[in-house]
Amino acid sequence: MGRFVITKRANGEFQFSLKAGNGQTILISEGYTTKPACLNGVESVKNNSQDDSRFDRRESSTGKPYFNLKAGNGQIIGSSEMYESVAARENGIESVKKNAPDSIIDEQQ
Numbered sequence: 001m002g003r004f005v006i007t008k009r010a011n012g013e014f015q016f017s018l019k020a021g022n023g024q025t026i027l028i029s030e031g032y033t034t035k036p037a038c039l040n041g042v043e044s045v046k047n048n049s050q051d052d053s054r055f056d057r058r059e060s061s062t063g064k065p066y067f068n069l070k071a072g073n074g075q076i077i078g079s080s081e082m083y084e085s086v087a088a089r090e091n092g093i094e095s096v097k098k099n100a101p102d103s104i105i106d107e108q109q
Contacts, residue, residue, distance in 0.1 A: 002026075002099030004042045006035070006107045014038035018045060018078065018100060026095045027069060027078040035107075042105060044077050045069060049100035055093050065089035069096065 006016045013031030016038055020026050027045065032038040048054040048071055056068040056076075064082035067089055071077050080096075083089040 002103035003106045004045075004103050006038055006042075006105065016042055016045075016078075018096060018103060020095050020099050025081065026092055026099065027080060029078045030076065039105070041077055044071050045096075045100050046103070048072070048077060049096050052093075052097075055096075057089065057093075067093055 002018060002020050004016045004018055006014060008014055009031055011031070013033060014035050014037070015031055016029045017025045018027040029038070029041050029045075032041060048069060054070050054072075056070055058066055058068065060066060060082055062082075064084070065086050065088070066082050067080045068076045069078045080089070080092050083092060
């Protein structure tokens, strides 16, 4: 089972990362000014991760595939790592779809 790990950045902002059952990070959020806002971001990932159209498949300036998960309003909720291939990016998206809905929340700040 996956988990959302909530941490506090050095600048005081809260951030979450979605980790797969094997501990690999598959999605990282932007910074949030409050913990409740960060928890809302987690809920947004749980809800939006089941809609494939919310995954914005991109390519970096260096040609590395990655994705952003967006909310219904178009705002980015989380971003992936840079992948070596399009197939690896698709595996990352499938992992978010699989892990996000039932993941526990692990507050580490």
